[in-house]
Amino acid sequence: MATVTAEARPWLAPTASGPVGGVVRLPGSKSMTARALVLSALAGEPSVIERPLRARDTELMAAGLRALGVGVDTSVDERWVVEPGPLRGPARVDVGLAGTIMRFLPPAAALAEGTVEFDGDPQARNRPLRPIVEALRALGVSIDASPAGGLPLTVRGAGLVEGGEAVIDASASSQFVSGLLLSAPRFTKGLRLRHEGPPVPSAPHLRMTTHMLRAAGAAVDESVPDVWTVEPGALRGRTWVIEPDLSGAAPFFAAAMVTGGSVTLAGWPAESWQPAAAVAELLTALGAEVTQSAEGLTVRGTGSLRGITADLSEVSELTPVVAALAALADGPSELRGVAHIRGHETDRIAALATELGKAGAEVTEFPDGLRIVPGAPRAASFETYADHRMAHAAAVIGLAVPGTALTDVACTSKTLPEFPELWAGLVARS
Ligand SMILES: O=C(O)C1=C[C@@H](OP(=O)(O)O)[C@@H](O)[C@H](O)C1
Numbered sequence: 001m002a003t004v005t006a007e008a009r010p011w012l013a014p015t016a017s018g019p020v021g022g023v024v025r026l027p028g029s030k031s032m033t034a035r036a037l038v039l040s041a042l043a044g045e046p047s048v049i050e051r052p053l054r055a056r057d058t059e060l061m062a063a064g065l066r067a068l069g070v071g072v073d074t075s076v077d078e079r080w081v082v083e084p085g086p087l088r089g090p091a092r093v094d095v096g097l098a099g100t101i102m103r104f105l106p107p108a109a110a111l112a113e114g115t116v117e118f119d120g121d122p123q124a125r126n127r128p129l130r131p132i133v134e135a136l137r138a139l140g141v142s143i144d145a146s147p148a149g150g151l152p153l154t155v156r157g158a159g160l161v162e163g164g165e166a167v168i169d170a171s172a173s174s175q176f177v178s179g180l181l182l183s184a185p186r187f188t189k190g191l192r193l194r195h196e197g198p199p200v201p202s203a204p205h206l207r208m209t210t211h212m213l214r215a216a217g218a219a220v221d222e223s224v225p226d227v228w229t230v231e232p233g234a235l236r237g238r239t240w241v242i243e244p245d246l247s248g249a250a251p252f253f254a255a256a257m258v259t260g261g262s263v264t265l266a267g268w269p270a271e272s273w274q275p276a277a278a279v280a281e282l283l284t285a286l287g288a289e290v291t292q293s294a295e296g297l298t299v300r301g302t303g304s305l306r307g308i309t310a311d312l313s314e315v316s317e318l319t320p321v322v323a324a325l326a327a328l329a330d331g332p333s334e335l336r337g338v339a340h341i342r343g344h345e346t347d348r349i350a351a352l353a354t355e356l357g358k359a360g361a362e363v364t365e366f367p368d369g370l371r372i373v374p375g376a377p378r379a380a381s382f383e384t385y386a387d388h389r390m391a392h393a394a395a396v397i398g399l400a401v402p403g404t405a406l407t408d409v410a411c412t413s414k415t416l417p418e419f420p421e422l423w424a425g426l427v428a429r430s
């Protein structure tokens with residue numbers, strides 16, 4: 001399948017000349033937008049998605065659903081409209097490099113009548129999929145995968161999925177569980193899914209899935225650890241209001257911390273489905289002050305950036321930015337519990353060890369994380385590995401280290417196409 005990726009755009013990261021300060025307005029959460037799209041596509045009535053994220057991951061999700069016969073009108077930036085229709089193949093879905101698409105859409109495609117082919121960027125073929133493929137097979141779905149168990153994938157939709165009981169090892173990605181749960185209300189017998197294996201990472205993303213399923217009218221039980229039960233039943237169309245992307249905000253908060261400034265994420269809701277408390281705890285441990293007011297969520301740098309020992313399994317997608325902060329901190333850090341991020345957009349543990357090493361840190365790799373000892377910072381050319389969050393990490397280093405270059409900043413279009421301009425705008429206010 002021909003996938004179009006943005007051309008590489010080398011970039012010199014701007015350096016802060018003093019404390020950065022200001023309000024940043026960011027688009028909606030990638031994770032919430034993805035779930036809202038899938039739940040709306042499977043609902044009985046039309047839905048509206050307010051303040052969605054428009055980025056490569058969510059546009060490809062919308063395109064994938066359209067290919068399956070769903071009406072997804074994304075012409076108005078702040079208000080996408082989803083008109084569910086009978087799901088049907090034949091169809092081809094380009095997942096790009098999005099974990100959300102490669103894990104959330106095959107279960108939905110299994111409900112379609114006809115064949116649905118999935119493929120994506122070359123790196124997407126390295127990302128784990130086998131457990132969800134095997135679980136779908138156990139639930140009665142006919143599916144062909146590559147010999148390695150991943151992309152390219154062909155789902156032979158029979159128009160229905162029997163469902164019932166399945167066991168999965170979701171230690172490589174919480175998205176295996178989320179993907180199955182999101183379509184489960186439409187399975188004839190619903191789903192009782194049990195995880196067996198090392199702990200499932202990214203628990204807050206699982207809670208986001210179950211909250212959003214319930215908000216769409218599904219009956220979900222998660223009272224037994226590592227077991228999720230979804231009753232069969234109709235999903236309701238509704239209006240989804242997407243919160244600003246907290247993970248996308250992380251590099252901007254980091255800018256406040258590195259420069260001793262202050263950054264407010266505008267439009268932060270009083271109640272959130274994203275893990276604001278866990279993020280606040282982590283940034284506080286690193287030396288920030290985090291407060292919430294009517295204006296938004298504010299992170300203040302205190303002038304001290306502390307090394308930390310932390311288990312990042314709940315907020316693993318923040319590892320690259322936290323590792324960049326650790327490389328600029330006043331002492332060593334140990335970031336653990338994130339073995340599975342070797343299967344993210346790139347092997348993030350190896351990539352961070354190499355790139356932060358180039359920038360002067362002394363980095364030791366563990367199977368599940370990194371030890372980072374800050375060293376004399378030096379200008380380096382950061383390889384970004386088609387990984388938006390590696391680009392964020394490099395930009396954070398660049399605040400403090402003049403001459404930091406990125407081989408490609410265009411990869412930030414995965415979740416925030418406006419990143420280079422927003423970042424330059426913020427740093428210009430230093
Ligand atoms: O469900 C989601 O929206 C996500 C879950 C997490 O995946 P993993 O559990 O694979 O880390 C996270 O890292 C990813 O960025 C988004």
Ligand SMILES: C=C(OP(=O)(O)O)C(=O)O
Nearest residue numbers: 097098099100317344389
């Ligand atoms: C791991 C990530 O993405 P994906 O949804 O593609 O897994 C991420 O955004 O950090």
